[in-house]
Amino acid sequence: MSLKVELKPGERLVIGDCIVTNSDQRTRLFIDGKAPILREKDIxxxxxxxxxxxxxxxxxxxxxxxxxxxxxxxxxxxxxxxxxxxxxxxxxxxxxxxxxxxxxxxxxxxxxxxxxxxxxxxxxxxxxxxxxxxxxxxx
Structure with a gap:
């Protein structure tokens, strides 16, 4: 089962040792795997x-x-x-x-x-x- 993450415009997310930055639109991501994931607000x-x-x-x-x-x-x-x-x-x-x-x-x-x-x-x-x-x- 995938983890569903919704990002606000400009919001960032850490997946493993990578930082994902959202563009100017709301985005929904579905993430499969065991990498550590943290939203910007939790960092x-x-x-x-x-x-x-x-x-x-x-x-x-x-x-x-x-x-x-x-x-x-x-x-x-x-x-x-x-x-x-x-x-x-x-x-x-x-x-x-x-x-x-x-x-x-x-x-x-x-x-x-x-x-x-x-x-x-x-x-x-x-x-x-x-x-x-x-x-x-x-x-």
Whole structure:
């Protein structure tokens, strides 16, 4: 079964180590195969990975796109350990991400890492507002 991707005008898509850029019209692509695929909106760069959760997402993204967990494994675990020490309430997300990585489901690990980014943003918002309650998590 093919993956169906609809691209807006000018939108980009990463397929494996290639970048596909759409023209000036909406386009529908059907993709078969096992290459890693990420939409432009789901891609973080080193510069935009500017928070602990985003750096974890970026590390998982590198694992997914390069199909090489070992290349960033040490950095990933350092990032995870630092985050859990600073915010123990994130452990449920980290456990889920680790489970997906261990089972080879790196795209699913990315989705959970995206949830972690949202949770982190909620934590920051609560801290800025002075709230003492933790945001609810789906972890």
């Amino acid at each position: 973080l760069t080193k510069e935009t990975a500017n928070s602990p959760a985003k750096r974890i997402y970026f590390a998982v993204q590198l694992m997914y796109l390069d199909a090489d967990i070992g290349a960033v494994q040490k950095d990933y675990f350092n990032l995870v350990n630092d985050l859990v020490k600073a915010a123990p309430s994130t452990i449920g997300f980290i456990d889920r991400i680790n489970n997906e990585i261990l089972t080879g489901s790196l795209y699913k690990a990315l989705r959970v890492a995206k949830e972690l980014i949202q949770y982190e943003q909620d934590l920051f918002a609560n801290a800025a507002s002075g709230s003492t309650s933790l945001p609810t998590s789906s972890a």
